[in-house]
Amino acid sequence: MPIKQFLLNNKNGIIVKLASFGARIVSIITPDKNGLFEDIVLGYDSVDEYMDDKLYMGCIVGRYANRISKGKISINRKTYFLSQNDSENTLHGGFQGFDKKIWNAEKDGNSVKMNYCSEDGEEGFPGKLSVAVTFELTESDELIIDYQAQTTKDTVVNLTHHTYFNLAGNTCSTVLDHFLTIHSDYITEIDSCLIPTDNFLEVKNTPFDFKTPKTIGSRISLNHPQLNLGNGFDHNWVLNKNPDELSKAAVLFEPTSGRTIEFFTTMPGLQVFTSNFGTENIPGKEGRFIKARSAVAIEPQFFPDSPNQHNFPSAILKSNEGYNHKTIYKFGIE
Numbered sequence: 001m002p003i004k005q006f007l008l009n010n011k012n013g014i015i016v017k018l019a020s021f022g023a024r025i026v027s028i029i030t031p032d033k034n035g036l037f038e039d040i041v042l043g044y045d046s047v048d049e050y051m052d053d054k055l056y057m058g059c060i061v062g063r064y065a066n067r068i069s070k071g072k073i074s075i076n077r078k079t080y081f082l083s084q085n086d087s088e089n090t091l092h093g094g095f096q097g098f099d100k101k102i103w104n105a106e107k108d109g110n111s112v113k114m115n116y117c118s119e120d121g122e123e124g125f126p127g128k129l130s131v132a133v134t135f136e137l138t139e140s141d142e143l144i145i146d147y148q149a150q151t152t153k154d155t156v157v158n159l160t161h162h163t164y165f166n167l168a169g170n171t172c173s174t175v176l177d178h179f180l181t182i183h184s185d186y187i188t189e190i191d192s193c194l195i196p197t198d199n200f201l202e203v204k205n206t207p208f209d210f211k212t213p214k215t216i217g218s219r220i221s222l223n224h225p226q227l228n229l230g231n232g233f234d235h236n237w238v239l240n241k242n243p244d245e246l247s248k249a250a251v252l253f254e255p256t257s258g259r260t261i262e263f264f265t266t267m268p269g270l271q272v273f274t275s276n277f278g279t280e281n282i283p284g285k286e287g288r289f290i291k292a293r294s295a296v297a298i299e300p301q302f303f304p305d306s307p308n309q310h311n312f313p314s315a316i317l318k319s320n321e322g323y324n325h326k327t328i329y330k331f332g333i334e
Contacts, residue, residue: 006107009110013029014029019047022098023059025058025135039170041166042058042170044284057164062098065301066303067086067194069193090124095123099162111135120152141330145326147324154319155317156316159301174292174293176217183250184240185211186203187237189226190226194230232276236301250298258334
């Protein structure tokens with residue numbers, strides 16, 4: 001199946017480029033406070049580079065985003081063994097997750113709908129899962145991502161978009177001077193394998209308190225055992241919201257450009273990953289290298305390892321139900 005590429009734009013000049021390989025956001029081009037348009041997501045110049053990508057640049061991750069402990073789940077008293085692609089754990093759906101698939105895709109007006117059918121047993125997950133993801137760019141400068149899925153057997157589903165943002169534009173700068181706000185009072189504590197324990201940690205008086213705007217750089221180097229485990233932020237915030245309610249979860253702001261993104265979601269959690277890469281330099285767009293702290297991924301989703309954590313919101317999708325979730329990126333300028 002050939003890989004398709006699409007372009008969405010609106011009256012304000014915002015451009016969103018998509019590709020059907022991994023249902024991927026390739027570029028988001030928005031203006032700064034001086035009217036300069038720049039690409040605010042990290043990625044690569046060619047399709048071949050995305051095919052070799054190991055960083056999940058701009059893709060849909062699934063069938064289950066984030067980590068599942070020991071690659072094992074139990075549904076209806078039956079145990080399923082999943083692909084273990086992150087040491088002994090399952091990460092982002094396994095070795096050949098949704099990011100490695102070519103999706104069927106068609107454009108309709110200013111939206112693109114992408115479909116993928118995950119066969120029963122793919123990467124160990126039960127049930128034939130039919131997934132549809134629609135991207136719509138509105139005249140109100142919103143990118144709406146609507147997720148839908150149905151399964152033939154009870155299974156687990158957790159879909160999100162793994163876009164890396166740098167609101168200064170596609171530069172060599174870090175995101176340490178970006179201000180972040182997260183509407184959350186707790187994170188889920190992680191162990192040395194980045195798997196949640198059964199503890200909820202209050203963010204008050206910790207580096208994880210973003211209830212009011214704070215720069216990422218002012219928090220990320222503080223001495224805290226949870227930051228040491230993640231080599232930075234790679235944690236799930238428990239959002240202050242009602243189940244399935246579409247509400248504002250976070251705001252990202254870069255002061256030099258004035259660019260902002262407001263993140264709205266129906267999901268209960270928000271994974272924030274501050275591109276905690278090693279020291280290697282990875283070639284990115286226009287020959288610029290992708291380095292540690294060069295972007296932040298803000299991913300609405302179910303909590304990590306929810307299938308094995310009974311006190312977490314359930315990520316089980318039953319065969320007689322439908323999976324319906326929505327994320328909105330609202331672009332602005334301050």
